[in-house]
Amino acid sequence: MDSLGLFILLMLLCFQWTAAHAADEIPWTYKGLVGQTEWSDYFPECGGTSQSPVDVVTTQTKYDPGLMPLTPLGYDQHGNRPFSLYNNGHTAVIELPEWMGIGGLPWLFTAVQLHLHWGSGGPSQGGSEHTINGLSADAELHVVHYNSELYPNMSTAMMKRDGLAVLGILIVTGEETNLAFNNILNYLSRIRHADQKAFIPAFDVQSLLPKDLGRYYRYNGSLTTPPCYQSVIWSLFHERVQISKAQLLRLETLLYSSKSDEPDRMLLQDNYRTTQPLNHRVVFSSFSAESGKELSSGEVTAIVIGVMCGCVGLAVIVRFIVKTIRFFTLLHLETVAVNSSTSSWDVLHNNRPAPMPRLKEPEKAKEIKLDVALNSASVGEKKEEASPSPQTEP
Numbered sequence: 001m002d003s004l005g006l007f008i009l010l011m012l013l014c015f016q017w018t019a020a021h022a023a024d025e026i027p028w029t030y031k032g033l034v035g036q037t038e039w040s041d042y043f044p045e046c047g048g049t050s051q052s053p054v055d056v057v058t059t060q061t062k063y064d065p066g067l068m069p070l071t072p073l074g075y076d077q078h079g080n081r082p083f084s085l086y087n088n089g090h091t092a093v094i095e096l097p098e099w100m101g102i103g104g105l106p107w108l109f110t111a112v113q114l115h116l117h118w119g120s121g122g123p124s125q126g127g128s129e130h131t132i133n134g135l136s137a138d139a140e141l142h143v144v145h146y147n148s149e150l151y152p153n154m155s156t157a158m159m160k161r162d163g164l165a166v167l168g169i170l171i172v173t174g175e176e177t178n179l180a181f182n183n184i185l186n187y188l189s190r191i192r193h194a195d196q197k198a199f200i201p202a203f204d205v206q207s208l209l210p211k212d213l214g215r216y217y218r219y220n221g222s223l224t225t226p227p228c229y230q231s232v233i234w235s236l237f238h239e240r241v242q243i244s245k246a247q248l249l250r251l252e253t254l255l256y257s258s259k260s261d262e263p264d265r266m267l268l269q270d271n272y273r274t275t276q277p278l279n280h281r282v283v284f285s286s287f288s289a290e291s292g293k294e295l296s297s298g299e300v301t302a303i304v305i306g307v308m309c310g311c312v313g314l315a316v317i318v319r320f321i322v323k324t325i326r327f328f329t330l331l332h333l334e335t336v337a338v339n340s341s342t343s344s345w346d347v348l349h350n351n352r353p354a355p356m357p358r359l360k361e362p363e364k365a366k367e368i369k370l371d372v373a374l375n376s377a378s379v380g381e382k383k384e385e386a387s388p389s390p391q392t393e394p
């Protein structure tokens with residue numbers, strides 16, 4: 001009995017030791033022995049009820065007018081120190097300087113790192129972690145921040161509720177090359193194998209983000225990789241970022257998840273987690289579906305110009321009607337009076353609408369002078385004498 005007891009104690013100790021070192025040492029993958037479906041066996045939080053990523057069903061999101069535009073802080077002040085680019089066997093990671101952060105959240109969050117998730121089959125074959133109305137994008141960029149107001153560092157914050165804020169950017173492919181992404185893609189060949197690290201020129205991190213930082217989806221979720229801590233305030237941008245097909249191909253085919261000394265090379269592909277149940281959670285949106293969907297800034301401009309043209313048109317018509325009425329009233333009076341000194345022609349001339357061709361300023365001025373001259377001539381000589389002469393200056 002004693003030896004059995006000792007054996008059990010030893011087994012328990014051994015198990016505890018394994019569990020304590022689990023996060024670092026268990027070789028989890030996306031498919032295979034410790035694939036996504038097995039993560040929760042080794043990392044209990046991966047089986048939690050607030051996991052990420054999720055499918056955002058836009059008709060079931062809730063508009064929250066209190067969600068302010070997110071403001072990157074210091075993203076464009078990258079300095080001269082190079083960034084480090086690292087292949088950790090699961091993705092390519094760039095460590096971010098601590099002066100970068102994100103505003104527009106209830107606390108100040110300090111940037112830690114950014115990384116990517118992608119597929120293997122080229123455009124329209126999946127690769128993003130989050131999906132919108134069931135549709136995947138081709139890849140996804142994550143910019144990770146920790147709550148530096150509440151917690152001293154990333155390792156503490158990542159285990160706490162409200163500890164992290166991650167920006168999710170969906171990436172799709174198009175015709176144009178996205179030069180900002182070449183700041184990363186051009187250097188992947190230096191970190192092809194797991195555990196390899198390279199220093200790359202610092203660049204403007206904000207150039208990787210979409211232009212519209214005001215429209216996003218917000219929910220409480222988790223890290224999308226083990227240990228899947230449920231500590232993340234997620235912001236998934238509505239606007240997607242575009243890269244070229246060639247750029248996507250480089251992302252999908254350049255890296256290995258295996259180390260350089262391993263005999264079997266394994267391509268680092270399909271490093272995205274499938275969407276997790278929303279359970280009790282609500283996804284909020286910073287914009288309302290109708291106004292957000294229909295009106296771009298161009299359309300707003302068009303409407304403003306349209307309304308202005310309408311007003312001007314209406315004013316012109318009203319003016320024309322008023323003048324016409326005045327003209328006919330005057331014409332009527334004059335025909336009745338049959339005045340000889342002021343001919344009806346002068347009245348007609350003065351009230352005539354402006355001539356058709358547009359005139360340049362000097363010509364316009366000339367015409368006004370002519371009008372004045374005609375006017376004063378028709379009124380009488382005494383007005384001409386009364387007018388001051390501009391030549392006589394004291």
Ligand SMILES: *[C@@H]1O[C@H](CO)[C@@H](O)[C@H](O)[C@H]1NC(C)=O
Nearest residue numbers: 151152153154155156157158
């Ligand atoms: C993070 O902060 C905690 C608490 O102050 C400390 O114990 C820990 O060593 C720090 N970790 C790192 C990586 O600095």
Ligand SMILES: *[C@@H]1O[C@H](CO)[C@@H](O)[C@H](O)[C@H]1NC(C)=O
Nearest residue numbers: 161162218219220281282284
């Ligand atoms: C996230 O959870 C906190 C409670 O920890 C809650 O106050 C907050 O409203 C939640 N946010 C979202 C977007 O659901």
